[in-house]
Amino acid sequence: MLSHALIVARKEIRDHLRDTRSLVSSAFYALMGPLVVGMVSIAVRGEKSSAVLLSMMSLFALVATFVGGMNVAIDAIAGERERRSLLPLLMNPLRRRDVIVGKWMAISVFALAGLAVTLVGFCLTLALSPQLLIAAGVALVPLVLFAAALELLISTWCRTTKEAHTYLSLVIFLPLGIGMFLIFFPHVASAWFWFPVAGQQLLLDLLIKGSPVPLLSAGAIDIVSLTSAAGILEAAGKLLQQDEFVYGG
Amino acid sequence: MPHACDYPFRMIEASNLKKSFGAVQAVRDLTFQALDGKITGLLGSNGAGKTTTLRMICGVLQPDHGSVRVDRAIGALLDHIGLYPRLTARENLAYFGELRGIPASQLTQRIDQVIRQLGMETIADRRTAGFSQGERMKTALARTILHSPQNIVLDEPGNGLDIPSVRALRASLRQMRDAGMCIVLSSHILEEIRILCDQVVMVAGGRVVAQGSPEDLCRETDTASLEDAFVQLTGRQETLECSATH
Numbered sequence: 001m002l003s004h005a006l007i008v009a010r011k012e013i014r015d016h017l018r019d020t021r022s023l024v025s026s027a028f029y030a031l032m033g034p035l036v037v038g039m040v041s042i043a044v045r046g047e048k049s050s051a052v053l054l055s056m057m058s059l060f061a062l063v064a065t066f067v068g069g070m071n072v073a074i075d076a077i078a079g080e081r082e083r084r085s086l087l088p089l090l091m092n093p094l095r096r097r098d099v100i101v102g103k104w105m106a107i108s109v110f111a112l113a114g115l116a117v118t119l120v121g122f123c124l125t126l127a128l129s130p131q132l133l134i135a136a137g138v139a140l141v142p143l144v145l146f147a148a149a150l151e152l153l154i155s156t157w158c159r160t161t162k163e164a165h166t167y168l169s170l171v172i173f174l175p176l177g178i179g180m181f182l183i184f185f186p187h188v189a190s191a192w193f194w195f196p197v198a199g200q201q202l203l204l205d206l207l208i209k210g211s212p213v214p215l216l217s218a219g220a221i222d223i224v225s226l227t228s229a230a231g232i233l234e235a236a237g238k239l240l241q242q243d244e245f246v247y248g249g
Numbered sequence: 250m251p252h253a254c255d256y257p258f259r260m261i262e263a264s265n266l267k268k269s270f271g272a273v274q275a276v277r278d279l280t281f282q283a284l285d286g287k288i289t290g291l292l293g294s295n296g297a298g299k300t301t302t303l304r305m306i307c308g309v310l311q312p313d314h315g316s317v318r319v320d321r322a323i324g325a326l327l328d329h330i331g332l333y334p335r336l337t338a339r340e341n342l343a344y345f346g347e348l349r350g351i352p353a354s355q356l357t358q359r360i361d362q363v364i365r366q367l368g369m370e371t372i373a374d375r376r377t378a379g380f381s382q383g384e385r386m387k388t389a390l391a392r393t394i395l396h397s398p399q400n401i402v403l404d405e406p407g408n409g410l411d412i413p414s415v416r417a418l419r420a421s422l423r424q425m426r427d428a429g430m431c432i433v434l435s436s437h438i439l440e441e442i443r444i445l446c447d448q449v450v451m452v453a454g455g456r457v458v459a460q461g462s463p464e465d466l467c468r469e470t471d472t473a474s475l476e477d478a479f480v481q482l483t484g485r486q487e488t489l490e491c492s493a494t495h
Contacts, residue, residue, distance in 0.1 A: 007347045011333075018335040085331030088392065091309055092348040243310060 004094040008102025012072065013109055022071040029067040030114040033060025034121025041126060055183050057122050058136075058204040061115070062175035062197060065140050066147045068114015069107035070168050073151035076103040077240070078164035087246060097237040100152065104233055107148040115144055132207060139203045139218065142225035146196045147171075149229035153236040156245060175201075193217060196225040260285045260400055260431035261306060261323075265315035267455075268301050275301040276312070277455035283433045283448070285399070288426050290446035291435040292479065298455035299435035300328060303404050306433065324398035326406060330389035334378035338369060338388045341377060342395055349396040363391045366424075368417060383414035390418070394425070401425060403434040407441050419445055443475045453483040 016022065037056045044052060080086040090096060119133045151168055158164035178197045182205075193199050199221030206213050239245045261283040268276040276298040283289035291299045304310040306317050307325040332341050339360060346356045364373045367387050372380065377388060386409065393401065406422075407415050422445060426432055436442050442449055443463050450460040459466055459482045463475045470478040 004348060007344070011336075011344045014340075015333055015335050080331070083331040083334070084329040085333065087309060087327060087329040088331065088345075088389070089348075091307060091325055091327075092345060093350070094348055246309070 004098040005102035005105065008094075008099055009105035009109075012076065012103055012106030016072050016075070016106070016110065019071070022075075026068055026071055026110065026114055027117060029070075030064055030117035031121050033057070033064060033118050034125045036060070037122065038125035053126060054208045057126065058201060058208060059176065059179040059183070061118060061122070061136060061140060061204060062143070062179050062201055063172055064115045064118035065111060065144045065200075066151070066172050066175055067111075068117075068144075069109075069111030069148050069151060070172075072107045072110045073103075073148065073155045074161050074164045074168060075155075076107060076152055077156040077236075078158045078161045079155075081159070081246070082161050090240070090246060095237075096240040097233075100156075100233050100237045100240060104145075104148050104152050104229075107152060108145055111144045111148050112141070115140060135207050135213075136204055139207065139213075140200055142222040142229075143196060143200045146225040146229040146232075149232040149236070153232050153239070156236045156239045193221060194224055196221070196228055199224065260320050261289075261402075261433055262318040263302065263306060263315070264318075266302060266305055266312045266317070267314035268298075268305060268310065268312050274455055276305070279315075279452065279455060279457055281450045281457055281460055283400075283431050285431045286426060286429045287447040288422060288432045288434065288445055289448040289450060290442040291433065291450050291452055292437070292439070292442045293435075293452035294437060294483065297437075297452045299437075299452055300404050301455075302452070303327060303402050303433070303435055307402055319400055321399035322396060323400040323402060324393040324396065325402040325404075326389055326393040327402070327404045328408075330385055332377040332380070332385060332388055335376060337374050337376050338380075338384075338391070339364070339373045341388060342391055345392045346395050351396060359395060359397075363395055366394075367391050367421060382409035383411055386410055386414065386418075390421070399430055401430055401432045403432070405436055406434055407436065407438060415441075439476050439479060449475070451479060451482050458482045 037053055037060065040056065041049070041053050077086065080089060089099065115137065119137050122128060123130060123133050150171065154167050154171065155164045158167060175197050179201050182198060182201050193202055203213060203218055203221065264280050266276050266279040267274075279298065279302055281289070291302060293299050301310065303325070304327060305312045306319065307323060307327065308317075309327075333344070336344070342360045342363065343356060346360065351359060364370060367390060369387055369391060372384050372388075377385065380388065386406070390406070393403075406418060410418060422432055422434075434445070447462060448460065449463055449466060451458045451466070459469065461469065466478045466482070467473065467475060470481045472478045472481060
């Protein structure tokens with residue numbers, strides 16, 4: 001039932017808004033990209049500097065979709081299990097899928113906020129047009145939802161917050177690695193268009209170059225990302241049905 | 250001797266429960282009934298199968314075999330009493346109340362009522378991060394009874410509590426029993442069971458070895474104390490298990 005998911009999401013958001021240390025660390029992560037690119041923009045001069053900076057921007061924007069909700073994701077299931085509040089939560093008359101969906105919504109809210117901070121930061125440091133950043137933001141929303149689902153699945157699978165932190169930190173290399181690969185090997189790009197992360201990277205590339213964005217392809221990558229997110233949430237819900245993932249044995 | 254089966258109303262019935270975790274048989278064949286207006290205690294050594302049984306009663310573990318019948322709403326305080334440290338006790342309760350479907354118009358009133366019942370007025374609006382074990386236990390108990398369940402299941406409820414908190418907990422449980430609720434609790438502390446329970450279900454090796462009132466069990470074993478009865482009955486069970494093995 002959606003109302004249960006909304007209750008869970010509202011509680012998670014209120015709870016994590018009080019976690020000042022986590023908010024500060026997420027803000028640092030979100031501002032890392034604009035700060036690094038801003039510093040490089042001072043150091044790099046020349047014809048190609050603009051292209052380099054915009055490539056770096058797209059890379060950091062991709063990473064931002066994963067980092068904003070990371071702390072919330074760690075606490076979402078692994079944290080609940082570790083503090084032994086997961087079982088009492090699951091004993092309420094709500095479906096485990098609702099727990100997952102509610103927590104996913106909360107992670108997505110924080111991830112979207114992180115992405116917004118990153119894009120506004122780029123807007124200020126690189127003096128980019130707000131239209132470009134809004135278009136980039138819209139293109140990345142499905143990826144944020146996909147990333148939130150993936151992080152929640154990992155948090156459900158991990159036994160402790162320490163373990164979740166380790167694996168989620170590694171997940172950040174997914175956008176970083178794919179983004180860098182596509183920057184250095186642009187000729188393989190079209191084949192990657194259907195994969196979440198890679199597809200958004202290519203969309204960003206088109207937006208930054210000012211090339212026309214094929215709406216059909218953009219819609220297709222959105223559908224693929226959202227369908228993948230739904231599948232991942234379903235898998236997380238199934239994990240939560242299993243005793244070993246509830247009790248952490 | 251009156252037996253549980255003689256009572257007309259059985260609000261929690263566990264029948265032939267079996268549960269294994271890999272090669273470990275936690276519950277082998279466990280049957281008992283708990284009645285309205287009574288406190289039923291599951292008494293057993295560590296690893297006897299009490300917690301697993303309570304988890305099956307609450308529906309958070311599925312038995313491999315057997316069935317559980319619970320007639321009405323159940324409130325359970327198992328060994329997981331985690332709270333949300335950045336929320337106050339009142340907010341913790343409100344969250345669970347909303348998930349339980351208590352209408353918003355009644356929720357505040359019900360939370361106030363439970364806070365008064367458990368004497369939590371001084372801690373209700375504090376974040377739970379700095380709570381003592383007793384305060385955490387009280388908040389978890391408040392969360393358990395918030396939706397006014399007719400059946401209460403408690404796993405080792407006295408664990409970690411100081412003497413005043415234990416006495417307050419006992420008083421609350423008696424009050425709930427007198428209000429006609431069906432209470433099942435597990436413990437390995439004989440004194441707690443003797444003082445609190447109307448009906449004792451002794452568990453050893455995942456099986457029920459005896460059930461009845463503490464007085465009945467002493468009479469049946471011709472012993473002066475529940476401790477002696479427990480040793481005699483669980484010792485007998487261990488002997489039977491040894492005979493079956495060899």
